[in-house]
Amino acid sequence: MDCCFWEGIWCDQDTGHVIDLNLSSSCLLGFITFNSSLFHLQHLNLAFNDFNYSNIPSAFANLTSLTYLNLSNSVFSGQIPFELSRLTSLSTLDLAPNYDLFSSRKGWLELKRPNLRSLVENLTSLEYLHLTNIDMNSRIPSTLANISSLRSIRLGGCGLFGEFPKAILQLPKLQVLAVSHNLGLAGNLPEFQFNNQLMILKVHYTSFSGKLPASIGMLSSLEVLTAGNCNFLGLLPSSLGNLTKLQSLTLDNNSFTGIVEIDTFLKLKYLKGLVLSQNNFSLLINTKKSTNTTTAKFENLGLDSCSLKEFPSSLHN
Numbered sequence: 067m068d069c070c071f072w073e074g075i076w077c078d079q080d081t082g083h084v085i086d087l088n089l090s091s092s093c094l095l096g097f098i099t100f101n102s103s104l105f106h107l108q109h110l111n112l113a114f115n116d117f118n119y120s121n122i123p124s125a126f127a128n129l130t131s132l133t134y135l136n137l138s139n140s141v142f143s144g145q146i147p148f149e150l151s152r153l154t155s156l157s158t159l160d161l162a163p164n165y166d167l168f169s170s171r172k173g174w175l176e177l178k179r180p181n182l183r184s185l186v187e188n189l190t191s192l193e194y195l196h197l198t199n200i201d202m203n204s205r206i207p208s209t210l211a212n213i214s215s216l217r218s219i220r221l222g223g224c225g226l227f228g229e230f231p232k233a234i235l236q237l238p239k240l241q242v243l244a245v246s247h248n249l250g251l252a253g254n255l256p257e258f259q260f261n262n263q264l265m266i267l268k269v270h271y272t273s274f275s276g277k278l279p280a281s282i283g284m285l286s287s288l289e290v291l292t293a294g295n296c297n298f299l300g301l302l303p304s305s306l307g308n309l310t311k312l313q314s315l316t317l318d319n320n321s322f323t324g325i326v327e328i329d330t331f332l333k334l335k336y337l338k339g340l341v342l343s344q345n346n347f348s349l350l351i352n353t354k355k356s357t358n359t360t361t362a363k364f365e366n367l368g369l370d371s372c373s374l375k376e377f378p379s380s381l382h383n
Contacts, residue, residue: 074089
């Protein structure tokens with residue numbers, strides 16, 4: 067039987083070669099082996115299976131036409147093979163998270179030999195780099211800022227340390243940066259430009275510090291900003307009120323000061339989550355009902371220890 071008619075398999079109409087293999091959530095269990103019929107693959111998705119803590123095969127290096135590789139949530143372990151760095155056509159590399167949520171066994175993937183720098187230095191076409199919860203214990207290489215095609219970087223919980231390269235946040239196509247839960251990772255937010263495409267910025271539980279730049283209000287596409295449990299300080303810029311697409315804002319457990327008008331956030335009609343707890347500022351409530359504020363719609367609201375003297379009347383319902 068011609069495998070090109072099987073579910074999850076797509077073949078080149080001219081050559082008959084298998085070019086796309088999507089076996090995500092297929093209840094696969096065990097180990098991976100390859101044969102020459104797969105060497106023309108361009109797209110490989112094995113996410114949400116159970117490969118029983120086996121190593122990622124170095125034979126992936128033979129898939130030289132591969133542009134998409136997704137092994138996330140498939141219970142691999144051990145060192146990520148250096149051979150993946152030879153897949154120079156990759157636009158998507160998603161290996162995370164990679165452990166069994168229902169098992170107490172520890173078997174996370176590691177990226178130490180090679181390290182992150184060695185893995186990505188030849189992957190100059192990357193758009194999506196998702197390596198969440200992979201044990202790296204390394205710095206973020208400044209060379210990531212040279213990959214102008216990058217749209218999404220997810221490196222949360224990787225044991226990253228050192229100074230975060232600011233230039234990464236200036237990448238022209240970057241929409242997602244998630245580096246949370248890396249307590250040794252320090253840095254400041256840069257001045258943003260009006261054409262920045264950032265939609266998701268997650269730096270919570272890091273050692274990021276300094277002030278939030280007023281230019282953060284230029285991030286017109288921003289939907290999620292989580293910067294809680296960091297070392298930020300100073301005044302909250304009023305330009306946060308310009309983020310009209312914002313859905314979630316988390317700034318708790320920092321050292322922000324001054325007076326913050328709650329109406330700055332109430333007028334953001336898409337805002338569902340607002341967490342400002344445990345800072346050093348005072349929230350100012352406008353006792354007159356504002357025509358610019360929306361009706362109550364919060365799903366997550368944290369305002370404790372904000373010197374709040376009364377609850378906003380617009381949130382009573």
